[in-house]
Amino acid sequence: MRRSAAPSQFQGNSFKKPKFVPPGRSALSLNEETTKRNPDIKLFQGIANNAFLQSQNDPGICSSNLLPTEGSTREINHGDKYSSKYCLEASAVTLDPLLAVHSASKEVTESKEQEEKPDSLVKYFSVVWCKASKKKHKKWEGDAILVVKGMSFTLKDLEGKDIGRGIGYKFREFEKIEEGQTLMIGGKEIEIMGVISSDDFNSGRCFQLGRGSPATPSFSQAARKCFSKPFKSVCKLNSKENRQNDFQSCKPRHDPYTPNSLVMPRPDKNHQWMFNKNCFSLVDVVIDPHLVHHLRPHQKEGIIFLYECVMGMRLREYCLLNSQSYCLSLSSVGIAVISHRMNGRYGAILADEMGLGKTLQCISLIWTLQCQGPYGGKPVIKKTLIVTPGSLVNNWRKEFKKWLGNERIKIFTVDQDHKVEEFIKSTFYPVLIISYEMFLRSLDQIKNIKFDLLICDEGHRLKNSTIKTTTALISLSCEKRVILTGTPIQNDLQEFFALIDFVNPGILGSLSSYRKIYEEPIIMSREPSSSEEEKKLGERRAAELTCLTGLFILRRTQEVINKYLPPKIETVVFCRPGALQIELYQKLLNSQAVRFCLQGLLENSAHLLCIGALKKLCNHPCLLFSSVKDKECSSTGDENGERNLYQGLLNVFPADYNPLLFTENESGKLQVLSKLLAVIHELRPTEKVVLVSNYTQTLNILQEVCQRHGYAYVRLDGQTPISQRQHIVDGFNSKYSSDFVFLLSSKAGGIGLNLIGGSHLILYDIDWNPATDIQAMSRVWRDGQKYPVHIYRLLTTGTIEEKIYQRQISKQGLSGTVVDLTKASEHIQFSVEELKNLFTFHESSHCVTHDLLDCECTGEIDHADDSLEKSAISRHCQLGPHHQKSDSLKPLSMSQLKQWKHFSGDNLNLTDPFLKRIRDNVSFFFQNITNPSTA
Numbered sequence: 001m002r003r004s005a006a007p008s009q010f011q012g013n014s015f016k017k018p019k020f021v022p023p024g025r026s027a028l029s030l031n032e033e034t035t036k037r038n039p040d041i042k043l044f045q046g047i048a049n050n051a052f053l054q055s056q057n058d059p060g061i062c063s064s065n066l067l068p069t070e071g072s073t074r075e076i077n078h079g080d081k082y083s084s085k086y087c088l089e090a091s092a093v094t095l096d097p098l099l100a101v102h103s104a105s106k107e108v109t110e111s112k113e114q115e116e117k118p119d120s121l122v123k124y125f126s127v128v129w130c131k132a133s134k135k136k137h138k139k140w141e142g143d144a145i146l147v148v149k150g151m152s153f154t155l156k157d158l159e160g161k162d163i164g165r166g167i168g169y170k171f172r173e174f175e176k177i178e179e180g181q182t183l184m185i186g187g188k189e190i191e192i193m194g195v196i197s198s199d200d201f202n203s204g205r206c207f208q209l210g211r212g213s214p215a216t217p218s219f220s221q222a223a224r225k226c227f228s229k230p231f232k233s234v235c236k237l238n239s240k241e242n243r244q245n246d247f248q249s250c251k252p253r254h255d256p257y258t259p260n261s262l263v264m265p266r267p268d269k270n271h272q273w274m275f276n277k278n279c280f281s282l283v284d285v286v287i288d289p290h291l292v293h294h295l296r297p298h299q300k301e302g303i304i305f306l307y308e309c310v311m312g313m314r315l316r317e318y319c320l321l322n323s324q325s326y327c328l329s330l331s332s333v334g335i336a337v338i339s340h341r342m343n344g345r346y347g348a349i350l351a352d353e354m355g356l357g358k359t360l361q362c363i364s365l366i367w368t369l370q371c372q373g374p375y376g377g378k379p380v381i382k383k384t385l386i387v388t389p390g391s392l393v394n395n396w397r398k399e400f401k402k403w404l405g406n407e408r409i410k411i412f413t414v415d416q417d418h419k420v421e422e423f424i425k426s427t428f429y430p431v432l433i434i435s436y437e438m439f440l441r442s443l444d445q446i447k448n449i450k451f452d453l454l455i456c457d458e459g460h461r462l463k464n465s466t467i468k469t470t471t472a473l474i475s476l477s478c479e480k481r482v483i484l485t486g487t488p489i490q491n492d493l494q495e496f497f498a499l500i501d502f503v504n505p506g507i508l509g510s511l512s513s514y515r516k517i518y519e520e521p522i523i524m525s526r527e528p529s530s531s532e533e534e535k536k537l538g539e540r541r542a543a544e545l546t547c548l549t550g551l552f553i554l555r556r557t558q559e560v561i562n563k564y565l566p567p568k569i570e571t572v573v574f575c576r577p578g579a580l581q582i583e584l585y586q587k588l589l590n591s592q593a594v595r596f597c598l599q600g601l602l603e604n605s606a607h608l609l610c611i612g613a614l615k616k617l618c619n620h621p622c623l624l625f626s627s628v629k630d631k632e633c634s635s636t637g638d639e640n641g642e643r644n645l646y647q648g649l650l651n652v653f654p655a656d657y658n659p660l661l662f663t664e665n666e667s668g669k670l671q672v673l674s675k676l677l678a679v680i681h682e683l684r685p686t687e688k689v690v691l692v693s694n695y696t697q698t699l700n701i702l703q704e705v706c707q708r709h710g711y712a713y714v715r716l717d718g719q720t721p722i723s724q725r726q727h728i729v730d731g732f733n734s735k736y737s738s739d740f741v742f743l744l745s746s747k748a749g750g751i752g753l754n755l756i757g758g759s760h761l762i763l764y765d766i767d768w769n770p771a772t773d774i775q776a777m778s779r780v781w782r783d784g785q786k787y788p789v790h791i792y793r794l795l796t797t798g799t800i801e802e803k804i805y806q807r808q809i810s811k812q813g814l815s816g817t818v819v820d821l822t823k824a825s826e827h828i829q830f831s832v833e834e835l836k837n838l839f840t841f842h843e844s845s846h847c848v849t850h851d852l853l854d855c856e857c858t859g860e861i862d863h864a865d866d867s868l869e870k871s872a873i874s875r876h877c878q879l880g881p882h883h884q885k886s887d888s889l890k891p892l893s894m895s896q897l898k899q900w901k902h903f904s905g906d907n908l909n910l911t912d913p914f915l916k917r918i919r920d921n922v923s924f925f926f927q928n929i930t931n932p933s934t935a
């Protein structure tokens with residue numbers, strides 16, 4: 001029978017070469033087996049430490065720690081050191097990778113098979129298949145996995161789809177299946193190529209093996225190439241031969257031996273074979289000491305991570321390890337085939353929490369690759385494209401200047417006056433910074449520029465692969481792609497796929513195979529009704545997915561910089577509603593619209609109208625008044641719904657009510673805000689306040705309050721021209737500015753901003769999405785902040801605002817998509833039960849949230865419940881419980897809140913001068929201090 005030359009066939013061939021050793025024939029002693037298995041174990045230990053799991057030594061670092069520990073005098077990271085710490089004995093692999101991996105894998109798998117034999121009711125085989133025919137010269141059509149369970153056989157293609165089934169086989173047939181045997185299954189003829197361990201099936205690794213890379217030549221080509229000149233081009237440092245070829249400088253740009261130097265890992269021999277065809281000398285790549293001086297330890301680690309990813313070093317390592325743990329009897333050709341699978345992938349996702357300095361890490365990477373490279377010192381990149389939200393274009397420019405000065409590197413930022421054409425004409429600029437919007441508009445020109453590195457800031461927006469921005473960015477030919485995001489990315493497995501596939505196209509196969517192999521089993525295993533077997537399979541697939549993707553995703557939590565930050569005092573302030581608010585609130589709840597909603601009589605969107613009105617009322621009654629008046633004047637919109645809601649409301653307002661002349665005491669929160677601003681101004685005259693609302697109309701009211709009290713302010717919202725944004729931010733952050741308040745619409749323009757000029761942040765209203773609030777709060781408590789940070793979250797007692805807060809912190813609020821910045825409340829579905837709860841006003845309660853905590857305290861003295869363990873409930877992560885990371889910026893859970901200090905406004909022992917001033921209008925406080933020791 002003749003095999004076709006299809007790539008997958010080539011792989012099938014590789015299985016056949018070495019002789020199959022049936023399970024149980026291994027001559028290895030226990031010790032030997034353990035030693036042989038160790039590399040495998042190390043692999044998973046090493047990788048499990050990566051992105052999603054928390055290192056025990058450093059709670060903030062979720063990634064494998066590849067660097068020497070902090071405090072070591074010289075941070076040199078050569079490949080050998082890296083490999084030994086990282087996973088398996090890579091030295092053996094690099095000396096003679098094919099041989100070493102081959103022999104080890106065979107024995108490892110044998111021993112595993114032995115181990116699994118007692119409970120091995122299910123068996124897995126790698127097979128090749130073709131349609132059944134009587135032809136003499138058959139051609140195999142593809143690789144597949146045969147699952148033998150009891151008397152039934154299932155044939156799965158490498159996309160995970162079932163392509164054949166057979167039942168009713170005799171036990172004897174099942175017993176004697178072995179390599180080389182042919183069988184008929186569901187109209188297909190198959191030939192057994194080898195045994196797959198249940199481990200490799202459950203993890204999904206056996207499916208990965210068969211995938212080709214769109215970016216690379218076929219496996220067969222690769223393998224042929226590999227064996228024609230194995231490692232001939234691998235260079236030795238300063239060998240005679242190399243010196244002849246070498247026209248580059250062979251000296252590192254910076255001294256790798258000075259104390260505290262940060263040296264990138266050297267490429268291993270596989271890498272050299274692939275990328276150093278011209279036999280240049282190996283040169284150490286050393287980060288500019290000017291930068292190293294400023295870098296935090298996690299940033300040094302992040303730079304090494306980014307370097308390894310974009311140089312294609314991490315995935316190659318993985319594939320060698322993987323082949324070792326996976327293959328029963330891979331031939332050397334097979335190994336080359338597998339290693340080739342990971343080629344052509346140079347992407348990374350740096351998902352550090354907000355404020356950890358992702359910008360500086362990228363700047364360091366760009367500057368390093370721009371000037372240096374491991375082969376003859378030749379720079380790795382010439383041009384870099386940075387795509388970022390409009391409000392951050394100038395922030396990037398500023399950060400380049402801050403860390404590298406004006407002389408080292410020339411940056412081109414695209415704006416109204418500086419078009420892409422100018423960048424194209426000039427050879428002066430190696431870096432182009434552009435907003436996502438401008439990028440789309442200039443796509444035709446940008447496509448003609450050869451960029452070597454692409455950085456997408458706030459890149460979670462690429463999670464939808466069908467939106468224009470994503471497709472446009474995908475169309476660029478640049479292979480080295482980095483996504484920066486502070487938002488967790490693994491909450492939704494499909495969005496996760498889109499981001500992964502953007503940075504490393506094809507690494508998870510096609511979307512359909514990804515769904516079959518990973519998504520479906522993982523989701524299935526999380527169903528309460530799933531069987532033990534399904535649970536196990538889902539967990540293994542999730543672990544494998546984490547393991548693979550963890551190689552190029554890095555996320556560290558805020559804790560890594562806590563020690564550099566001042567204390568953060570966070571207070572939730574429950575403000576008593578004003579008399580007018582109470583009356584209007586009750587009127588709204590008694591409206592026909594709300595009643596119809598609760599009876600399920602209105603369309604689903606009607607409840608949004610009711611919620612919107614209640615939220616406006618909480619901010620200030622004048623906002624509701626304006627809406628009612630507007631509705632009276634206009635004839636558009638959902639007439640009935642609004643009429644039913646607003647009926648009789650105007651009668652509650654004084655006859656001569658003028659919304660422009662609103663008073664502070666009409667709104668509980670505004671009263672508190674006004675007093676808060678006054679006390680900060682009085683007691684901390686040099687400190688500034690960031691005041692956040694997500695509504696333009698509310699910001700207008702807050703602006704009016706500033707004007708009335710004579711506070712100097714600036715404002716940034718969705719309407720602020722992009723060209724002015726950085727200027728406004730810089731002005732506010734400057735110690736010379738007299739601005740006291742920064743009015744910010746966080747949703748519309750706040751993402752990624754540094755507002756460290758402010759040390760007090762007041763969240764005037766609450767969003768359904770905790771991520772919106774978290775991201776607003778992160779604007780001030782970040783690197784560079786000099787003062788203790790005070791965060792105040794204002795909520796109107798007993799109202800819908802408390803309910804939204806509870807939803808944020810309850811499990812329900814944490815489920816999946818809710819922590820997604822782009823999801824608005826319109827997407828939230830409510831049951832009638834939930835609506836009933838939302839539309840209940842708890843007029844007599846001091847704090848409904850506290851009532852719900854089952855706390856016995858009366859709130860008269862400071863109280864914090866220490867009885868509960870620090871709970872680790874975090875947002876729902878689709879990769880399963882084992883992959884939950886500890887995000888320090890995650891929303892609180894109810895039980896965590898209980899541990900916060902809490903007390904009523906009547907508390908007699910109140911010492912905090914700010915709270916003392918506002919207590920009259922406050923029914924309850926929750927307070928928590930992070931980092932008190934840095935005070």
Ligand SMILES: Nc1ncnc2c1ncn2[C@@H]1O[C@H](COP(=O)(O)OP(=O)(O)OP(=O)(O)O)[C@@H](O)[C@H]1O
Binds near residue numbers: 353354359754778783
């Ligand atoms: N090593 C450092 N020393 C001092 N300041 C630093 C350091 N690294 C970063 N910073 C400063 O910290 C602030 C936050 O950095 P940056 O904007 O890069 O954070 P980020 O990770 O991109 O956060 P976000 O997800 O919110 O965009 C910036 O003002 C930056 O200049």
Ligand SMILES: [Mg+2]
Binds near residue numbers: 358457458
């Ligand atoms: Mg940023």
